[in-house]
Amino acid sequence: MLDRIAESLFWIGRYTERAENHARLLDVYYHLREEGNGESETVWRRIAEAIGDCKLYEERYDAYREHEVLFFLTLDLTQSNSILSCIAQARDNLKKIREQLPSELWNLLNGFYLWLKGVQLEEVMQQSPHRFFQRVKEGLAAFQGTAVSISLRDESWHMLESGRYLERSENVVRLLQSVSNIEPDKRKASYAYTMAVLKSVGGYEAFRRLDLEDISLEEVARFLVLQETFPRSVHFALANFEQHLKALRGHSDKSSSALERMIRLAGKARSELGWLDRNDITMDSLNAVLQQLLITNSQLGEAVAKYFFSPGREVIA
Known part of the structure; x- marks a missing residue:
């Protein structure tokens, strides 16, 4: 196996797993704000500490607020650990080596990326964050399930x-x-x-x-x-x-x-x-x-x- 192919495959596995983990954690921690007893900033800080770069966040924002933290951890392409960044990097790696994996996997990941890229944070917050994170988990589960089902x-x-x-x-x-x-x-x-x-x-x-x-x-x-x-x-x-x-x-x-x-x-x-x-x-x-x-x-x-x-x-x- 060529070095570039091995590296791309390894990081596809890492990035898709990372994105799913972040979606799972955000979905559950998001609802902890209901039990925050006025300590919502503490909840958002702990979420950011778990899966993001707090130093980078604090360079950009003056406090840990819902809107900023959710954007930073989900849809910010300039933040390498956001869900969208993870999916984008997995997609870029898969694009380089499409011949190594079943075409269905490319179709799934590419379609999922295009959907996620078009999501607006205001829509997520106005509707149901739980539904959004569920959709992210389902999209990644479909990718993994298809890989398990049809990959050599x-x-x-x-x-x-x-x-x-x-x-x-x-x-x-x-x-x-x-x-x-x-x-x-x-x-x-x-x-x-x-x-x-x-x-x-x-x-x-x-x-x-x-x-x-x-x-x-x-x-x-x-x-x-x-x-x-x-x-x-x-x-x-x-x-x-x-x-x-x-x-x-x-x-x-x-x-x-x-x-x-x-x-x-x-x-x-x-x-x-x-x-x-x-x-x-x-x-x-x-x-x-x-x-x-x-x-x-x-x-x-x-x-x-x-x-x-x-x-x-x-x-x-």
Whole structure:
């Protein structure tokens, strides 16, 4: 596989996963303003901290207000982490390598991008933000579902999926960090934010089915980090990332030893999570666990870039 093709596939997976994650989080956090008790700016600040660049936001705006934050995180093309920017970058990458994936995927992503590009924020706010974010999630689900249904399980597929699962792992870690950073004396009030994180990944029903009654930050963090059978947990994401790397064996003419080192690094990360006990994740240790996972995700992203991509290209979005 050519370097440019591998890089485009990897980032298509990352950008589409990132856009879906942002839509899920915004949809749930958006409604927390109803429970803000006059602290709506705190809610919008926390949303921006979870998925945006607060430094860039504060250079442009003097306060965290609904209209500005929603535009910044959804439709601002000059902000690289907005939903529209993520979709635009995924589309640009797919446009370069259309012959590598089924044409239906291009038609879906291109049509979705054109719709999203034409959306006006005033329309979203006047109608139903929930309906808008639902439409975003459905569009991305259609793209992913079609990819699962009709794509050959070849090196292109495994490259696409490796990007998606690495992005998912990082997203979950950052979401948990956004809640764990609440000051200790306010943690009792963090219940709403903890529920928002759980619901944003679609994990509420799964959490309850496992008879986990205590919806505390500790318990939710354990679930989203360690639960092997939940598709949006860190453990599940890293395990699948490792499997897709293993499937790329034999498809590359580069040094196999470099690929094996990357697979061992992914396996080490997954294995360390497997050895973690539930009691190893407490309020005192959570930040350290999450910080180490962020470092691991960054190392894995850099390893993929060094092995598969052209030298000198961007590594981390």
